[in-house]
Amino acid sequence: MKLFLTYFLIPHIIIAFTSCQQAEEEKFVTEKPEDSRFTKVALVEKLDEPMELEVLGDGRVIFIERKGKVKMFEPSTGGTKEIGFIDVFFESEDGLLGLAKDPGFDKNKWIYLYYSPVGPVSINRLSRFTLVGDLIDMDSEKIMLEIPHFRGCCHSGGSIEFDSKGNLYLSLGDDTTPFESDNYNPIDERKGRPENVDAQRSSGNSNDLRGGILRITPQPDGTYTIPEGNLFAVGTPNTRPEIYVKGNRNPFRIAVDQKNGYLYWGEVGPDAQNDSLGRGPRGYDEINQAKNAGYFGWPYLIANNKPYWYYDFDKQESIFEYDPQGPINNSPNNTGIKQLPSAQPAFIWYPYAESEDFPQLGSGGRNAMAGPVYYHDLFPKTEVKFPKYYHGKLFIYDWMRNWIFTVTMDKESNLDSMERFLPSVVFDKPVDMQFGADGSLYILEYGTYWSAQNDDSGLYKIEFSAGNRKPIAKASVNKNQGSSPLKVQFSGEGSMDFDEADSLLLYEWDFDGSGKIQSKEKNPTYTYEKNGIYKPILTVRDKEGEKATYQLEVTVGNEPPVISILLDNNRSFYWGNPILNYQVTVSDLEDGVISEDKIMITWDYLDSGFDRVEAAEGHQQEHPSINLLGQNLTVKSGCNACHGIDNPSIGPSYASVATKYESDPSGKNYLVQKITNGGGGVWGERQMPSHSHLSQGDIEQMVEYILSLSPNKQSSPKNRIPTQGKLKLNQHVKENLNGTYLLTVSYQDQGANGIAPILRREQIVFRNPMLLAAEADYFEGTAKANWQDSKMIKFTENQSYIGFNDIDLSKVKNLIFSLDPNKKSGWFEVRVGGVDGKIIGKTPVISEDNRPKNNQKKWFDYSMEIEEMNGSENLFIIFHTETGVDIWGSFLMNSVSFKSD
CATH class of the missing domain: 2.60.120.260 (Galactose-binding domain-like)
Known part of the structure; x- marks a missing residue:
């Protein structure tokens, strides 16, 4: 009878479960999901002016920062590393601005960057680079376009996107100051005036790429061709065939519909607060749509083709209003055609005040941007993809107002309606967004203030859940190393569930990796009686049976050394130039009496600041006599992403490099040049990026650190001091600097009971107050x-x-x-x-x-x-x-x- 019931019920349970899933999926076709169905996951935070991102097919994310860094987020480790650096001019609105991956990236590893190169020539540049491994080969640069740009002011644009046919779109601002035209249209034609006060030379000029969005087709050799259907046919006199749309002020972020090829962009508008009878309309930001190539009005029209006046700055007179049916560019600064195409109205437009046409967009500061159009069927079935409710909708967002809206369109892609996306979720200056291969939405947030490293900036991922969401497991211990018996206090604090009260979560602890549940408490204790390396696992389950795990490591058999430093002074600051008395003692349970020569004590002075290098307890493998400043610099420079100390990674291990060059008289200078210039060929084909942005002195310290890691190195550092004595803090006085003093004590025990030696380091940093x-x-x-x-x-x-x-x-x-x-x-x-x-x-x-x-x-x-x-x-x-x-x-x-x- 029991067998019959089991056989009879299981299919019905499966059918019921499947029906439930289908009901959830069908529910969110026409019904808007509640905000709680979405989870905003922080991937990396505290970025330095992030600009654009690209999500790779395997979930890795490449993103750029305006001052020249190209970074990669690695989801398998949760870490972020610098994969390239371009020395850029980053004043005003210039810098490293645009990023896109090639449609064939999985095979060719090409990415495109738009940036402002340093140097005396005022240009912005579009280039293609190749990734070798996870690093950009800076020598692979193929310069595709160089565009003149007036440095010192405004409107660089710089967004890059591809369509489904392999065409690259690049947005360019009008390169014109808004401040000398009372924040109306800048068309100052007077002789002797700076070139950047007349947008007719750029946005209204068919022979100038600025103030337009280009469409080109990149070729394998680094050149490009012109696709059919751009605004001006190849060979048309006084025009540039690269131009797809023209009449832009500052198209800062663009997107291309991957099904129909329609182009969308946010147009950052001027700042005039009020309409003027003799000058024209107040300022508006725009969301624009180009179903085909076209001219979009600036600097003659704005919003839904509201006309500006032709204003004579010499006479301070308003002469006539511009005609949207065929604006004429008679500026002496124009090198293109005079009769421009008819102007296309904006798709959506809004001023500082509440919009009469789109009141739902609110009021206040504005900075419009366009995101992707979501198509449910372009993504495989995943647990996190957005539902069908958002199918065919355009995502738009505003950098200043911190909102995201979705735009619903009719069958002809005309505007139907708009609604706020996740109004309960905080966004801090969203600056770029893209759907990943799993159908979740990735967002870069710039943070509160312009031209600043903001701690509220970051890279985030928004995931959707149609049904029950997995809980999150977090675990920690009060002690993960020690002699046996070792009593450990475990904690499941931080574990949580989005769908029910955290108190309803079930906790299961496997302390020794046996696969058996040994405790169901949230914060249990456990005593390890035998020596060994254990990997305890916490599993948390919700009431639906969804589970998440978190693994730790506990090493039993070797008690870590204990270091004590006695001082007769404040341990953080120095005042004046004091002399301090100190005494160091080290004890170790297994090693017994420790001779002084086994304890490494160093006294260092740095003429600049110092960031303490933190390492997980019990996993530090550094040698006790390392160059601490050099270690600090290699960590800050991202070198550890590609090199292990004893094990090779993308590049060789530091120990291998040290062994190879330690006895070569020219080895240090060679390594300094190698790190400065980058390159490959010694340890294989992988390329190391150039580090020319670092100072020569910093690179020399890094090389000294690397060479100190040789397994053959036995010499004692020059700055070694005894276990007790006096410390003189007088070098900052001699050099008139506010430097930093480091008292560092290191001891590595001998290991015990089959457990590897443990290195412990204590450091006191004396800073200027x-x-x-x-x-x-x-x-x-x-x-x-x-x-x-x-x-x-x-x-x-x-x-x-x-x-x-x-x-x-x-x-x-x-x-x-x-x-x-x-x-x-x-x-x-x-x-x-x-x-x-x-x-x-x-x-x-x-x-x-x-x-x-x-x-x-x-x-x-x-x-x-x-x-x-x-x-x-x-x-x-x-x-x-x-x-x-x-x-x-x-x-x-x-x-x-x-x-x-």
């Missing part, structure tokens, strides 16, 4: 902004904060903030331990009224007394305001100084 706010360790509600070649912090909301790790506050009595209230007011709390920790100081309200009357400079110092503490704490500086902040006026902080008297 003035810390830049932009170099803090924690940021919330803040942005880093550039000002006169330096970075400052903008507090962008109430209770925003910065925080510094591990600050020794002993003997510190005052903090001095270098501030600019920037027309705002607010006060600061200083807390230790966390943002909700103990308050040790609080300022009254600070505003322009606090600025010393004899100090009209941007920054002024504000001193506050704090409660003196003993020992090191994480320190948080929290900003409060009742007057509010905004993008134009936000409280600014340049530095924080710690004073002992």
